[in-house]
Structure formats: C-alpha cells, structure tokens
Amino acid sequence: MKAGSKKRIASLFLASVALLPTLLFTAGCSGEKVTVLRVFNWEEYIDEGGEGSYQYDYEVNEDGSAPPIIEDFEVWYEETYHTPIRVEYSTFGTNEDMYNQLQLGDTYDLLCPSEYMIMKLAAEGYLQPYGKEFFDPSVEENYYIRNVSPYIKNMFESNRINKADASNNATWADYAAGYMWGVTGFTYNPEYVDEAELKELGWDIMTDAAYRNKVTTKDNVRDSYFVALAILYRDEIEALDPAAPDYGTKLAEIMNRTDEETIQKVEAVMHEMDENIYGYETDTGKADIVSGRIWLNFAWSGDAVYAMDLAEAGEDEDGNETASTLLNFFIPEECANLWFDGWVMPKGANRQAAQAFVNFISRPDNAVRNMYYIGYSGVIAGEEVLSYVKDCYEVDPEEYENAEDVTSYDLSYFFGDTVEADSAVFYADVEQAEKRQLHAHYPTLEVTARCAVMDYYGEEANEAINELWSRIKSETLDTWAIVVICVGLVLAVTVVLLIIYGGKIDFFRLPPKKGYRRIRSESCKP
Amino acid sequence: MRLRFSRKLLGVPYAVFLIFFVIIPMLVILFYAFTDKEMHLSFGNFIQFFSDHTKLSTIVYSLVIALITTAVCLAIAYPVAYILARSKMKKKFVLLLLFVTPMWINFVLRINAIRELLSWVGLLGEANYFNTIFGMVYDFLPFMILPLYTTMLKIDESLYEASADLGAGWLTTFSRVTLPLSMPGIASGITMVFLPSMTNYVVSDMLGNSKVTIIGKFIYEYFGTNWHMGSMVALILLIVVFLSTWLTGGFKEDETVRGANL
Numbered sequence: 001m002k003a004g005s006k007k008r009i010a011s012l013f014l015a016s017v018a019l020l021p022t023l024l025f026t027a028g029c030s031g032e033k034v035t036v037l038r039v040f041n042w043e044e045y046i047d048e049g050g051e052g053s054y055q056y057d058y059e060v061n062e063d064g065s066a067p068p069i070i071e072d073f074e075v076w077y078e079e080t081y082h083t084p085i086r087v088e089y090s091t092f093g094t095n096e097d098m099y100n101q102l103q104l105g106d107t108y109d110l111l112c113p114s115e116y117m118i119m120k121l122a123a124e125g126y127l128q129p130y131g132k133e134f135f136d137p138s139v140e141e142n143y144y145i146r147n148v149s150p151y152i153k154n155m156f157e158s159n160r161i162n163k164a165d166a167s168n169n170a171t172w173a174d175y176a177a178g179y180m181w182g183v184t185g186f187t188y189n190p191e192y193v194d195e196a197e198l199k200e201l202g203w204d205i206m207t208d209a210a211y212r213n214k215v216t217t218k219d220n221v222r223d224s225y226f227v228a229l230a231i232l233y234r235d236e237i238e239a240l241d242p243a244a245p246d247y248g249t250k251l252a253e254i255m256n257r258t259d260e261e262t263i264q265k266v267e268a269v270m271h272e273m274d275e276n277i278y279g280y281e282t283d284t285g286k287a288d289i290v291s292g293r294i295w296l297n298f299a300w301s302g303d304a305v306y307a308m309d310l311a312e313a314g315e316d317e318d319g320n321e322t323a324s325t326l327l328n329f330f331i332p333e334e335c336a337n338l339w340f341d342g343w344v345m346p347k348g349a350n351r352q353a354a355q356a357f358v359n360f361i362s363r364p365d366n367a368v369r370n371m372y373y374i375g376y377s378g379v380i381a382g383e384e385v386l387s388y389v390k391d392c393y394e395v396d397p398e399e400y401e402n403a404e405d406v407t408s409y410d411l412s413y414f415f416g417d418t419v420e421a422d423s424a425v426f427y428a429d430v431e432q433a434e435k436r437q438l439h440a441h442y443p444t445l446e447v448t449a450r451c452a453v454m455d456y457y458g459e460e461a462n463e464a465i466n467e468l469w470s471r472i473k474s475e476t477l478d479t480w481a482i483v484v485i486c487v488g489l490v491l492a493v494t495v496v497l498l499i500i501y502g503g504k505i506d507f508f509r510l511p512p513k514k515g516y517r518r519i520r521s522e523s524c525k526p
Numbered sequence: 527m528r529l530r531f532s533r534k535l536l537g538v539p540y541a542v543f544l545i546f547f548v549i550i551p552m553l554v555i556l557f558y559a560f561t562d563k564e565m566h567l568s569f570g571n572f573i574q575f576f577s578d579h580t581k582l583s584t585i586v587y588s589l590v591i592a593l594i595t596t597a598v599c600l601a602i603a604y605p606v607a608y609i610l611a612r613s614k615m616k617k618k619f620v621l622l623l624l625f626v627t628p629m630w631i632n633f634v635l636r637i638n639a640i641r642e643l644l645s646w647v648g649l650l651g652e653a654n655y656f657n658t659i660f661g662m663v664y665d666f667l668p669f670m671i672l673p674l675y676t677t678m679l680k681i682d683e684s685l686y687e688a689s690a691d692l693g694a695g696w697l698t699t700f701s702r703v704t705l706p707l708s709m710p711g712i713a714s715g716i717t718m719v720f721l722p723s724m725t726n727y728v729v730s731d732m733l734g735n736s737k738v739t740i741i742g743k744f745i746y747e748y749f750g751t752n753w754h755m756g757s758m759v760a761l762i763l764l765i766v767v768f769l770s771t772w773l774t775g776g777f778k779e780d781e782t783v784r785g786a787n788l
Contacts, residue, residue, distance in 0.1 A: 096750035213651045219736045278651045279735020293645055466751050470580050473747075474739040477583040485586050492593065493773055 035085045037353045039070075040098060040108040042341070043091040045180070046070070046361070047373040054372040069369055073360045077353070080141060085353060094220075102126060102346065109349040110357055115159075115340045116222070118176050119456035122161040128347045129174045134355045144177050144362035149381035150416035151448075152178050155340070164458055176342035177358045178379030182301035183338055183443055183451055184223065185331035186215075187285075187308065192295040195328075195435075202332040203230040205296060207272045214295040216288065217273065219280035221469035226337050226454055227298065228269040229255055232262070237334045242449065251335060255452035258461035263468055270472045280473075286310070287317050289327060300339070301440040302376030304329045308437050309375075329440040331447055338451035340379070377441055381418040386411075393438045394426045407433050413445040555764075558757035571758035581744070585762070588724045588740040591655070595662040595723040596716055599670040602663070603715065607674035608704070611681075622675060629668045637732050640664060644733060654734035661733040662723045669718040677711030678704070721767050 047053050049068035056066035070087045077085045092098040095117040102108075102121075113121065121127050135145050156173040186205070188198065192214070198205060205211050206227055217224050230237070233254050240250055278294050285297040286307040299307065307327060310317065314324035343358045345351060361370060364384035371378045371388070378385065389411070397406045407430045415424035432438040439447075457465065477485075562568040575581050610622055628636060640661050644650040649657055681704065689699040725742030736743075741763055748756030 094750060100749070100753070216735075219731075274737070279654075279737050281736060284732070293650070463752070467580075470584075470739075470744070470747065473736075474580050474584045474744070475587055476579050477586060479579075482579075482582055482586055485590060489589060489593070493770075497773060 035083055035350065035353055036088055037085055037110065037350060037357060038088045038090070038108040039110045039112075039357065040090055040092060040101070040106075041112045043093060045091070045112065045341075045374055046089075047366075047369040052373065054369045057372075069361065069366060072366075073357060076360055077356055081356065087357070107348065108346055110354040111344050111346065112179055112341055113344065115172070115342070116454055116456040118172065118342055118344055119161055119163070121344065121346075122170070122175050123164065123456065126346050127175045127344050128349060128351065129170070130177065130345070130355065131351055134177075134359075141356070141359055143359045143364075144380075147362055147364055147367070147380045147382040147385075147418055148178065149379055149414050149418065151414045151445075152181065152340075152379040155453075156342075159453065163455060172340075172342070176344045177362070178340055178342045179361075180302070180374070180376040181338070181340045181379055182377055183331055183336045183440075183448065184226070184298065184300055185304065185329055185336055185440070186296045187289050187299045187304045187327050187329055188296040189289065189292060189325065190328050191292075191325070195330075198330055199333065202234070202334050203227050204234070206298075207231065207269070207276050209276065211295065212276050213278045215276070215298070216278050216281050216285050216294055216296070217298045219282050221465055222454060223298065223337070224270060224273070224280075224469075224472075225266060225465055226255065228266045228273065229257065229262070230332065230335050231273075232265055232269050233257075234334055248449070248452075251450070252452045252455075255335060255337075256455050256457070258457045258465065260464075263464055267468055267471065270468070274472055290316060290322070290325070292325070299329070300376075301329070301443075302374065304440045305437050306375045308440070326436075328435040329437075330435065331439070331443060331451075333450065336447075336451045338448060338453050340453075381415045383419050386415055386419050386424060389442060390426055392441075393428050393432055395429050397427045405430050409433050409438065410444060411442055413448075414442060552764075555757045555760055558754050559761045560758075561754060563754065571755050574755070575758055575762065581759070584739055584744050585741055585766075588742075589766070591659060591662070591730075591738075591740060592720050592723040595659055595666065596670075596720045598659070598663045599667055599719045600712065600715065603667060603670035603674055604708075604712075607671050607678055607711075610671075610675055611678035622671075625671050626668050628664075633665070634728070636665065637661060637729060641732055650733070651735055654737045657733040658730045658738045658740075661729040662726065665726070665729060666719040666723060669722075670715040673714040673718065674708060674711040677708045681707045717771050720770060724763065724766070 047055075047069040049066045049071070050056060051066075053066045053068075055061055056064075060066075070089055074085055074087060077083070092101065095113050098111060098113055099117060099120070102111075111121075118127075133139070134142065136142055137146050153173070156176065156178060157171050159172045160168070161170050161172055161175055162168040186198075193211075201208055206215055206217065217227060236254060237251065240247055244250075278288075281288070281297075285294070285299065286303060288294045289297040289307055290311045297307070308329065311325045311327045314322050316322050343354075345354045360366060362380050364380055364382040367378045367380035367382075367385055368388045371385075393409070395406060397403070400406045406427050408425055409428040410425045412422070412424040428438055429436075433444075456462075559571060560567060560569065562570055606625065610618055613621075615621070641650065644657050644660070685703050685707070686699060689703050694702065724740065725745075727740055727743035727746060730736075730738040730740050730743065741759065745756050745759050745763070748759060
C-alpha cells in the first residue's frame with residue numbers, strides 16, 4: 001500500500017471518530033421528553049419475561065407474549081399518568097456493591113437493599129421518606145398499601161430505622177416498602193440426616209462431628225455470624241418464654257449482640273464451624289445438595305424452594321436429568337433469621353415515578369408474576385396471591401386415605417383482612433406443611449414468631465466483625481512461621497537469580513590465569 | 527494551521543488508553559491506599575497491614591501456593607516443551623495443540639469439570655489446599671508450556687551438534703546449551719504462572735470450597751467493605767508482582783519470546 005492511501009484511510013478514520021459524538025447526540029435528542037426512572041435491583045430479582053415467566057408458562061396474554069414486567073410498567077404508567085416513562089434498570093450482586101455504587105456518586109430513583117442496608121443508608125442520611133399520598137388506601141393506584149400483608153406492615157411499622165439515635169422515631173415503613181421476605185434454615189437430604197436428631201441439634205449441627213464435611217454455610221459474614229450467635233447463646237434463647245409479650249424484643253437483643261466479649265466468643269465458635277463444615281458458598285450449595293455431595297446446606301428460604309424443586313424434578317441446574325430426590329427444609333426451633341428486601345428512594349429521586357413503580361409491582365397479579373419468576377415470597381397479600389399459594393399447595397382431604405397425612409395450614413396472620421375471613425386457612429399435605437416447599441415459602445406464625453431480624457450493627461461493630469471474618473477465613477500463621485517462610489522465599493529467589501544470571505558468572509570453575517585462554521579439558525581428550 | 531498526519535499520531539489512541547485505563551486507575555489505587563475514611567492522608571492502612579497477623583499470613587500463604595504452582599508447572603512443562611521442540615515428528619503441532627486447546631475452553635467450565643472430577647475421586651472438601659494447587663496447575667500449564675516451547679524451538683540444532691562433537695554428555699549439553707538458552711522462556715513462563723496464581727480466587731473458591739483464602743480474594747472482600755484497605759493490599763500485591771517480574775528479568779529488552787503465540 002502506498003503512503004498516500006495510508007494517510008487517506010487514517011484521516012477517514014479520524015474524521016469518523018470526530019463525527020461519532022455528534023451523531024450520538026442528535027440521536028439521543030430526537031423524540032419528546034421522557035421521564036427516566038433509574039431502578040437498581042438484585043440480579044434476577046424481577047420478572048424478566050420470556051421462558052420461565054408466569055405469563056409464558058400460563059399463556060396469560062392472548063397472543064402468548066410474555067414481556068418483562070418493566071415494559072408493562074412503562075405502558076401502564078403512560079396510560080395512567082399520561083406521561084411517557086423509560087426505566088433504566090441495572091442490577092447489583094451484594095448489598096455492599098450497591099452501597100459502593102451509591103458512594104461513587106451513581107444516582108438512582110429506587111433501590112432494593114436488604115433490611116440492614118436500608119438501616120445503614122437511613123442512618124447515613126441517604127434516603128428520603130415515602131410521601132403521605134403513598135399510604136392513602138382510598139386511591140385506586142396505591143396497590144402497595146392496599147395489598148401489603150398486615151404481618152409485614154406491622155413488622156415495618158414496629159422496627160425503628162435508626163436504633164442508634166433514640167430521638168429518631170422513624171420506622172422502616174417511613175423509608176421502605178417491602179418487596180421480598182424469608183427466613184433462613186437448612187435444606188437437607190433426609191436420606192442421610194435423621195430428622196429427630198436434626199431437631200435436637202438445631203444450629204449445633206454446624207459444629208457436630210457426625211456431620212463433618214457434610215454441611216455448608218454462606219460465604220458472608222452476617223449469615224455466619226448469626227449462626228454462631230445462635231449456637232453460642234442457645235441456652236439463653238431456649239430459656240426465653242415464647243408466650244411472653246417481650247419475647248421478640250429479648251430474642252432480637254440476643255441475636256444482635258456485637259459487644260467485644262460476644263465477638264470473642266463468636267470467634268471461637270466460628271473457628272469450630274470452620275473446622276467442621278464442608279465449605280463456604282453463595283451459589284454452589286444448591287447444586288451440591290441436589291447432587292448429594294453434601295447433606296445439609298444453610299439456605300435462604302427462596303433458594304431452598306428452588307433446590308427442592310430441582311431435586312424433586314430430577315434435574316440439575318443445567319437441566320440435565322438426575323435421579324429424583326426429595327429434599328427437606330428445616331428451620332431450627334431455637335431461632336432463625338427473618339430477612340426483608342425493600343424498595344427505598346435515595347435523596348433526589350423522582351418520588352412520584354418511584355412510588356408508582358413500587359405500586360405497580362405490588363399489584364397482586366404482578367406480585368404473583370415476580371414471585372413465580374424468582375421463587376421468593378413477596379410481601380403482598382390479597383386474593384390473587386392467596387389463590388396462587390393455594391394453587392401450589394392446597395389439597396383435597398378426601399383424596400387422602402390416611403387423615404394424618406393432611407393438616408390444616410393457617411396463613412391468616414399473613415393475609416389478614418386482605419382476603420375473606422378464614423379463606424387463608426386451607427388443607428395441605430402434612431409433609432409440605434412441616435418440612436417441604438410450603439414450610440419454606442410461607443412459614444406459619446409459629447415459626448416466624450421465633451425469628452429475629454438482624455440489624456445494622458453500626459460502623460464500629462461492623463468493622464470488628466469484618467476483621468473477625470477475615471481471621472476466620474484465612475489461616476493464621478505464627479510469627480516464627482512467617483519469618484521462616486519469608487527467609488525461605490528470599491533464599492529461593494536468590495537461587496533462581498543465580499540460575500538465571502549464572503550463565504554469566506561461571507561459578508563452577510575458577511577464571512583462567514592471565515594470558516591463558518579457557519579451554520575445556522574433557523573435550524580435548526583424544 | 528494545517529493538521530499534518532504523521533505516523534506518530536497513530537499512537538494517540540494507545541496513549542489515551544494507557545492514560546485512562548492504566549495510569550489513572552493506578553493513581554486512584556495509590557490515593558485510596560494512603561487515605562483514611564475521611565479522605566485524609568494516612569499511613570494507617572500500611573501500618574495495619576504489616577502489624578496484622580492475618581494479612582501477613584494470607585500474603586505468605588498466597589506466595590507459597592503460587593510458588594508451588596509455578597514449580598510444579600515448570601517441572602511438568604519443561605520436559606514436555608523439550609520433547610515437543612526436539613522431536614522430529616512432522617505434525618508435532620498437533621501434539622502442541624493437545625496441550626493448548628484447553629485454554630480455548632471457558633475457564634469456569636474447566637474449573638467446574640475439575641470440581642466434579644475431584645468430587646468423584648473424593649478429594650473435594652477433604653484436601654482444599656491440594657485441590658487449589660491442582661486446579662491452578664491444570665489451568666496455568668499451557669502458559670508455561672508455550673513460552674518454553676517457542677524458546678526451545680529457536681535453539682539452533684548445530685549447537686547440539688557442536689556440543690556432541692566436543693564430547694559433551696547429555697547432562698553437560700543440558701546444563702551448558704539447553705538450559706541457558708531456554709532461560710528467557712523459563713522467565714516468561716514463571717511470570718505468566720506465578721502472578722495469576724496469587725490472585726485467581728475463583729479456583730480457590732470453587733475447588734477449596736472458599737476455605738482457602740488467597741490474596742486476590744482478600745482484595746475482593748475488602749472492596750466490599752473498606753476500599754482503603756483493599757487498595758493497600760492491591761498496592762502491596764502490585765509491588766510483589768513488580769519485584770518478581772524484575773527478578774525474573776521480565777523487563778529485559780532483548781527478549782523477543784515473551785508471550786509468543788499467546
């Protein structure tokens with residue numbers, strides 16, 4: 001190629017690069033003004049349409065289409081408020097990732113962190129409260145307040161958002177609208193784990209030698225810390241009277257202890273756990289419990305339902321056929337963790353649009369869509385959600401020969417007055433009610449009453465616990481071992497250096513005397 | 527003024543890339559490493575790192591894991607590369623391909639396969655450190671073989687003939703011809719294996735069930751909670767990496783084989 005043509009190509013290239021921003025700019029500016037709603041949510045935590053979505057599987061729409069719920073929201077919003085809207089949807093992997101994004105100055109209108117992160121954000125002044133209009137049940141579009149479960153509503157109204165600041169009486173309900181909730185427990189394989197023994201051991205199974213290398217915990221400090229607390233203060237927890245009015249407060253106090261002495265004791269328990277468990281995981285546990293590699297998997301209720309479904313269908317996560325097994329879910333009787341994820345608005349968010357979004361996804365039919373897609377339990381009650389739950393779990397007692405195999409399941413604490421009286425009590429398979437999907441999906445009041453919420457520990461305690469976590473996760477060496485290894489490394493490096501530069505310094509032989517040339521004696525042999 | 531194009535202008539995109547994706551991020555890391563939560567200049571992270579047993583232990587552990595991985599890789603790869611380079615086979619690239627093709631398969635897939643394999647043998651969850659090193663060796667072996675192979679291929683056959691003519695035995699030939707001439711390959715192989723095996727925590731998480739903590743995982747965890755400490759650990763790792771590259775002669779300019787074929 002000639003030099004001239006090279007130049008021409010280069011200038012063409014540069015010209016196109018220079019033009020590009022102009023082109024993009026004009027493209028972006030065309031069209032009318034559209035409201036933008038920036039939503040920041042967990043990965044795979046909303047109905048994304050297509051295969052696996054409720055509308056797809058049940059062919060809800062006449063044309064068989066199954067759009068993502070966000071597209072439906074955009075259509076609904078324009079129909080209802082007569083302004084076009086565009087949702088900019090992005091996702092995060094952990095609460096901490098989300099927090100970092102916020103700190104870096106990213107702006108959003110709506111976030112979906114877990115309860116402790118909501119408390120942290122509120123304590124640091126990131127959040128703006130919901131408007132009064134959001135809580136007006138007389139407005140048709142206020143689907144959240146009209147349909148939220150009374151149990152959740154009460155929970156959000158009775159937990160103060162900033163426990164460190166006594167003068168601040170704001171509750172979760174002021175700043176957050178619930179989305180999903182659940183409990184923690186164990187998914188276990190009844191083939192290997194004896195139920196009676198499990199009941200007796202509870203969380204202690206994590207440190208029980210009989211289950212060495214057969215149980216996993218979560219690879220994050222808060223969940224593991226909670227387990228260690230439950231093991232540590234078991235006697236104290238069991239001494240509490242569940243009937244006492246202050247039972248919940250006392251339990252929450254124990255399960256949120258972060259004083260120095262507790263942290264020290266917890267460290268010993270966590271070391272014991274570390275020795276005994278198969279490993280830490282965030283995602284592989286589901287596959288491992290289904291394949292039978294482990295016997296027990298510390299799990300969030302939604303994940304547990306997913307794993308049980310997979311195992312029952314005889315599939316692994318990639319859809320390959322495996323033997324069908326029945327897994328169970330066990331919520332330790334002494335105490336379990338009750339968690340919530342909720343929608344919050346950072347300061348400066350478009351409140352009207354954000355509230356509209358929360359309301360839209362809280363419409364019972366949409367709540368069912370999201371629950372169906374992601375497998376967790378939503379905070380929304382109402383007839384449609386109840387009938388979805390009943391579709392999944394209600395049985396006809398007359399079909400059962402043995403009356404003991406059927407039990408009456410009471411979810412009226414959750415559905416309350418959002419449904420007709422007594423309709424939230426239905427017949428369910430006793431296995432489902434006591435240890436399978438239903439038990440994980442919608443535990444009864446008896447179970448949830450024994451659960452505690454984990455608060456935000458505060459900056460100082462948080463740091464102490466993170467340091468504790470890194471001590472647990474790493475092997476700690478003695479000083480002498482560090483010194484020995486370091487010296488060894490330096491020696492090794494020296495040897496490597498000598499080998500590399502050894503070619504230049506011939507250290508196997510003395511240099512020849514002056515005036516003589518070096519000659520290889522052995523090669524001179526006849 | 528008329529803008530004149532010179533060939534130097536073609537370097538501008540690269541320079542821009544360097545500034546935005548290499549130099550500025552490094553400065554940001556440096557800034558975070560030496561500031562505290564209130565963004566004041568502080569050496570607290572530095573002091574805390576070197577006075578904390580856990581952190582020192584972790585870095586020592588990762589060094590040892592990386593060192594063993596590198597040594598095992600070298601021990602396996604050297605004979606393989608030697609045989610490949612010296613064999614008179616016509617289609618020896620097929621043999622080479624056998625060693626290199628795994629690199630073209632997705633990394634996570636390979637590690638998952640190893641995980642299944644180890645679980646089948648019964649080692650998963652039993653020997654976490656062994657599994658981690660095993661996975662790393664498996665993963666990084668091609669990075670050792672390739673540079674070794676290309677350097678050895680370049681060794682002139684006449685040198686071996688000369689060595690034989692002069693009566694050298696195989697050991698002498700090896701120590702005086704093959705080894706010194708393949709040094710550049712060894713050096714680049716070491717850098718290519720040593721550095722990733724200090725940080726690749728996907729292997730230690732998947733095969734060691736997250737019970738093995740190496741420095742890469744440490745940095746990851748700190749970036750969830752404390753960016754300043756995370757940056758300090760990253761910076762210290764950077765220094766270790768820089769030193770080891772320098773020690774193995776990675777900055778020598780006459781070296782042409784580095785990264786060949788990769």
